[in-house]
Amino acid sequence: MGKSDLKTKNDRTSRLLGLLRTEEHWTTHHLASELNISHRTLMRDLEELKKAGYPIEADRGRGGGVRLNGRWGIERLNLTNKEAISLLLSLSVTEALTEQSNDFGSKGLKQKISTAFPENQLKVINELRKRILIGKLASDSVLRNCNRVNGKIWDDVILAFFDSKRLKFEYCNENTIMTSREFDPHFLLLNWPVWYLLGWDYLSDEVRIFRIDRIRTISMTNQVIIRRARPQFIHAYESYFTNL
Amino acid sequence: MGKSDLKTKNDRTSRLLGLLRTEEHWTTHHLASELNISHRTLMRDLEELKKAGYPIEADRGRGGGVRLNGRWGIERLNLTNKEAISLLLSLSVTEALTEQSNDFGSKGLKQKISTAFPENQLKVINELRKRILIGKLASDSVLRNCNRVNGKIWDDVILAFFDSKRLKFEYCNENTIMTSREFDPHFLLLNWPVWYLLGWDYLSDEVRIFRIDRIRTISMTNQVIIRRARPQFIHAYESYFTNL
DNA sequence: CTTAATATGTCATAAGTTGACATATATTTA
DNA sequence: TAAATATATGTCAACTTATGACATATTAAG
Structure with a gap:
């Protein structure tokens, strides 16, 4: 029974x-x-x-x-790194949608879920949350030529982002010119439905943004990324955020 | 200690x-x-x-x-109706993004969160999930004239949707003509970033879709909505889904 | 002011938990 | 293949906690 x-x-x-x-x-x-x-x-x-x-x-x-009082509930949830970050992405996405259009209690939800993580994980969780950015919608021109992201590549991107590890990848730009990059991933940025990686590029020694669907091959290194001031990243690519 | x-x-x-x-x-x-x-x-x-x-x-x-194995975890989460549905919306939105672009473990996440609800809530949760639809992006013309949704109106919409209750509202169409509607909300539809309500309209006695940001006043009744076959809803407004 | 409800205290006893000791089994290393 | 280092499991007496029976206080509605 x-x-x-x-x-x-x-x-x-x-x-x-x-x-x-x-x-x-x-x-x-x-x-x-x-x-x-x-x-x-x-x-x-x-x-x-x-x-x-x-x-x-x-x-x-x-x-x-x-x-x-709260009659809908989850008793317990065990998440892998990838799943934890998926949940964070979910919440960030919805949060953005919420701020822009309406409040449907997801503020409280975000808070609740955040504080439901054990103390020793809270710091990491909040740190990661700050590094997920939701920008404007993808433009038509981007939309027309965007591709499906390869699963393995996405996994490596997510893992490196999660663990703050430096990446090496080959990138194919809009003119189909390939370059090999060493890159510290600082931010994940969504211009729905296209994901970008914003961070420090060692080829140009500058802040750069890369479309994840244009990365061809990738590998994660063991080098921990060097943290740099946040504003320079945001300012460098302001146009990605404007209309939201 | x-x-x-x-x-x-x-x-x-x-x-x-x-x-x-x-x-x-x-x-x-x-x-x-x-x-x-x-x-x-x-x-x-x-x-x-x-x-x-x-x-x-x-x-x-x-x-x-x-x-x-799952080192990231939530021990326990108590949610109100509104929060539960927010979580579902979040997951649906991300899921849509996922299906379209890549798999980043959110399939497992969705599954985990779904089964983490107690048995007696599972049925309702899954039923609701099926009724949240994610369509294509909003067109430029829609984007240009969409408004913030009033918080109280959103709350009533969500509650009625959650409880399967009939709604009465006044709607302002694109030509700024107001009508009073009685309406069974069957589906919530997102054309990012615009939310729609898809269901049975008793004024026209037909399947109809309404933009939530165009609802002016609203009240929830105690009448439980009459379930109708799903295909007629989806077919009637296929154009809202196409390019995703 | 009676009735129906939650809230709390006490105590003997029933039930569950613990540690000590014993033993089995799996895996690596030399 | 033997030794060392792990997890895995069984048993039982001592110990600790949980339980039910009974008593009583408190709050709210009719």
Whole structure:
């Protein structure tokens, strides 16, 4: 029956949360009998959940009961590096869409998800978030000649971005001239639906921007990238941001 | 010191997860001494975590040890209706971007997040996901005359969409002619960065699409929407999807 | 002012957790 | 192939925690 056999306290707790997440009206006695435990024990369980930070509220007196405020929830999520960054990309993209057009609670969501990461990961997460930029829409001319990004190349880009590692790649510019680049990826930039890599290029010894779909071959080095001041990057390619 | 005082088993377990999430190399004896528990107990803790679904792997023999595969994780997330749908929108948007350009692990992410919702919410979540559509980019002409969506209006749209409730609103079309509509919202459609509502309009008794930023006043009714076959909606407004 | 609800305290006992010890199994290294 | 170093698992007495029964306080609605 149901999700668990109620063998351990933890299982019972998650069953309790399940019950609270249904929209029904629960009294503590009702819950206790549903879970086959004494009323006292149920009250202790609720106390624990509250202490653990669950938004559980109660009304005393006739017609009272207990309720869980955030009824939609995720209990636990284990993410790989790639998935963590995907989630960040998702949130950044939606955030941009939100700022520009409307607020639909994703501000709170962003905050919640950010703070739901364990403390020791928070710093990295926030650092990465700042380095994902959402610019304007791709222009028609770009749109007309953009390609699918090769999966392996995207993976390396993402991993290097995640780990702050220097990249080596061969790039094919708009005139189909190939160059070999050494490059510190500082920012990921989206001009929907085209992704760019903004950073320091060692061939020109300058700030440069590269379209990821124009990278032909790539390899990640072990060299940690040298951080440089943020403004120079943003200013150098302001035109990519303007109309959003 | 640290996050917890290790007073209860649960605290210890979360400390253990914290240790595993650092990228360090851990042997079980190392972990046991770090947590001030016997080796046997540590092995039991690991066993429990594995049973609970954590991707913990171990190598026997010299140089062996234990490791947690998804090192980036969220322990728990409580969401309101609005936040849950924001998360879904986020994922849908990114998913669309992904399908079109590349795979960066967000397929796995989508799956993970979806299955991380408790069973009783899964059905609703998946049902909603199917009703979020990502189309092509907004055309220049649309882009030039689109407005910010009023927050209250967006909230009502989202809530009605979430709860499958009929809407009443006043709509201002391209010729600035106002009409009063009764409307069953079946699909949310994004032509980045413009959101549409696709559904059944009772004024014309037909499938219709409305730009959300052109809704002037709105109210949600208690009437549950009447489900209709999906194809008629999609076919009626195919031009909104084409180039993606 | 009665009834129905949550909230909290106490204590004997039931249930679960722990560490010590033993042993099995897998892998690397010499 | 033997030694060393890991994880993996079983058992049991001692220990710790969780539980239910009972009591009582507190709050709100009718």
